[in-house]
Amino acid sequence: ALADHYGQLATQAPTSLDAFWMPFSANRQFKAAPRLLASASGMYYKDVEGREILDATAGLWCCNAGHARPRIVEAVRKQIETLDFAPNFQMSSPLPFVLAERLAELTPGNLNHVFFTNSGSESVDSALKIAIAYHRARGEGQRTRLIGREKGYHGVGFGGISVGGLPNNRKWFGPGLPGVDHLRHTLDIGRNAFSKGLPEYGIELAEDLERMVALHDASTIAAVIIEPISGSAGVVIPPQGYLQRIREICDKYGIVLIFDEVITGFGRIGDAFGAQRFGVTPDIITAAKGITNGCIPMGAVFLSDAIHDAFMQGPDNAIDLFHGYTYSGHPMACAAALATLDTYAEENLFQRARDLEGYWQSGIHSLRGLPNVIDIRNYGLIGAIELAPRPGAPGARAYDAFVHAFHHGGLLTRVTGDVIALSPPLIAEKKHIDRIFEALADALRASA
């Protein structure tokens, strides 16, 4: 009876939508015409009216193995009955250790140490703090400057918005952290429109980092943080050779390189991490989302031996890092993550993004020539369709296409500005990919 009670609350339209202030949403517009998802399985959601919605965004770039996967459901159910919570400050439980070892096997290079958080934003702020503290631990406490990139999205903490490069996420909230600078972004529709995979032009933009060094001096720079592929800014794919060049410059000057892989991690582009797909190993990787297949909040920061070991120099009884969250290494999240990694491995899902990449690429580029489409970008199982904005109403056209696709095409997409971004679960089959692009073609014609 209790289960029925909560089940009903979770699947029926609520009587009032007033109290919940929705994040990153046009609350008044949404509440006038809500889109409410009630259940999910595999590639599909169902909304509160019982309509089936094909998930072309893996939730919010996080449900990489699709929804309600049996192993994960079972592991979480079992864990809550066994150990609901355990502190991790000067105490712990087995699962965070088991999980960290498993994760360290997946990470590139010598990124063998894992710091747990609860979200991408927390992972980013943790990584930035650790990078600064690492230099201090090595006797270079003057290295505090952080370099981000225009159009970067690194979550919404004060650290993340400071290094981030999306004006709306910054301008409302004051000046942010001092001592931050930004590389230019690499989106260049003029030269690279309709690139398939990595765009040809733009490697020279990596030289911005040399300019930052010339301006600020390397001795003041702690870290550079970039997304291998910017996701939330509308899917910006790195130009050929760009990430390699950034790595070289960081090596030359002893700058910590952080890859924010909150989206590109866990199979999205055909390897455990983008670092491996691109053949570029950073010093720190930030992750979240796909680590638990989105079902329980969790994030992680992966750190090189050199960074970790720099903190282990004091007396054994000294706390090595004054940082952490009540829920770092939460047993429920660890259980979900372990079952998620098993699901990825059993179904060889990281390889799937590579296997499907060609089909995905043909499908998305078939939308070229539809009204207002000014660029199409893809890599792994990520794609974006950029539309010409309606005069005086930036974002409106893509938003209309998103709403049309949802109501008429039974398709969940994601919109930022005038970009429609796509990232289906890695279990997608060709028939799902076909349906995604059919529904989108309709939506693009309808919102012309």
Ligand code: PLP
């Ligand atoms: N970093 C990147 C690259 C992201 O894409 C996101 C979320 O989309 C974040 C950080 C923030 O993650 P969260 O929303 O879990 O805080």
